[in-house]
Amino acid sequence: MWRGRVGALLRVWGFWPTGVPRRRLLSCDAASQAGSNSLHCWNCGGPWGPGREDRFFCPQCRALQAPDPTRDYFSLMDCNRSFRVDTAKLQHRYQQLQRLVHPDFFSQRSQTEKDFSEKHSTLVNDAYKTLLTPLSRGLYLLKLHGIEIPERTDYEMDRQFLMEIMEINEKLAEAESEAAMKEIESIVKDDFEEAKEILTKMRYFSNIEEKIKLKKIPL
Numbered sequence: 001m002w003r004g005r006v007g008a009l010l011r012v013w014g015f016w017p018t019g020v021p022r023r024r025l026l027s028c029d030a031a032s033q034a035g036s037n038s039l040h041c042w043n044c045g046g047p048w049g050p051g052r053e054d055r056f057f058c059p060q061c062r063a064l065q066a067p068d069p070t071r072d073y074f075s076l077m078d079c080n081r082s083f084r085v086d087t088a089k090l091q092h093r094y095q096q097l098q099r100l101v102h103p104d105f106f107s108q109r110s111q112t113e114k115d116f117s118e119k120h121s122t123l124v125n126d127a128y129k130t131l132l133t134p135l136s137r138g139l140y141l142l143k144l145h146g147i148e149i150p151e152r153t154d155y156e157m158d159r160q161f162l163m164e165i166m167e168i169n170e171k172l173a174e175a176e177s178e179a180a181m182k183e184i185e186s187i188v189k190d191d192f193e194e195a196k197e198i199l200t201k202m203r204y205f206s207n208i209e210e211k212i213k214l215k216k217i218p219l
Helices: 002-012 028-036 087-101 111-132 134-144 159-174 178-216
Strands: none
Touching: 087 111, 111 134, 134 178, 159 178
């Protein structure tokens, strides 16, 4: 059982078996650099691109630009792409970005900038909510590595696990006493601890992956 989990984690963090084809992921920075030379400001026509330091405003006319479609949540929220996130820093970045792009600050600007500010604000909200909690953060990390698990799915779940979930739901529906509720709560708490252990190990595999990337960088 544990060997299967280790294998799954290795696949998640990029350690695929030799000879097995895998989806090649284009990094945010690479994608940004690829498109940065061909983009111009919608307002003044000046050169602008997602690869530039200021990804929100045109450096010439300071008009708000469209959100960068190649930028992931970690980059947007100025966090390392890792399961371990400083939530205090995350909250500070969220407040900083909302002061920068919130629609309330664009009520007297052009309709284009109003529309862009709505999109930016929504994107910042989604990024903050996703990275704030361990579960959604872990699922998003899986998504960045090409593995997406839709909600309410039986994706690669073994029959025994699904039967356990069904039994817990049945017990919950039939529970009429506080003792019965506490029993179900203790079962779920144990499962959460096990999930926490797996996600913690994912963090270490992520650290190894980052070290491998650094080793590949030519001196």
